[in-house]
Amino acid sequence: MASISASEETKTLFFNYHEFSETYYADLDTPTQPREHDESEALIITHFPNVYTPQTSQLFRETRIVRIPCRFEQNVYHPCFSECLPGLEPAAITGNEDGKEGEYGFVPRGIYDNEVFGITSTSPLSLCLTPEQFQTIMHEVNALIEQEFQVNSWQNIINLCLGILTLGIWTWINTTWQRHTRNNLDLHIEQLNESQLLASHRIKIINPRQSGYLSLDFQIPRPIA
Secondary structure, three states: OOOOOHHHOOOOOOOOOOOEEEOEEEEOOOOOOOEEOOHHHOEEEOOEOOOOOOOOOHHHHHEEEEEEEEOOOOOOOOOOEOOOOOOOOOOOOOOOOOOOOOOOOOOOOEEEOOEEEEOOOOOHHHHOOOHHHHHHHHHHHHHHHHHHOOOOOHHHHHHHHHHHHOOOHHHHHHHHHHHOOOOHHHHHHHHHHHOHHHHOOOOEEOOHHHHOOOEEEEEEEOOOO
């Protein structure tokens, strides 16, 4: 078998692994008549039902979730979320063959599961935040997560020693206390959600604890055509 030189190797590019494509959907001018489309016309599903609120609630009907993935190639010792606004990842789908799709703007092109989607990886979050604003938000969140996951901090060393001296009683007490205490990340997310930038667009960042740090989820207003 012929060996592959370093210059011939294909570099792995990052993409939002939460999104997927769908070719069976309704066009905007015939919303009740779904049909099969070519792969080149596939919708890219970039926003999802709001699983953080009851399905019978008004909030569930009026909001959607945009999921920001982790970037494991950058760090494996703690969660590190992508700082690329969805649609700007190195391997994002960015088709612009008809001139309707803006570089960063979400443009509805079809209806799937009663929701509107475009044909690129650009999500409706782009209607509310610029790439620079998004990057700033994510950089601050990632920095706080890194602090929270420090395993060699003096607090952890003290907690370990106290746990040993008290035969695990301190560990149980400390764990219970932490469940009911807001850390710096919790407080920062609350401040972000109350900020003019997010509140004016009715955006809410979901604390990553609720997703098990598998994604950082943005609650956004439900997009319409």
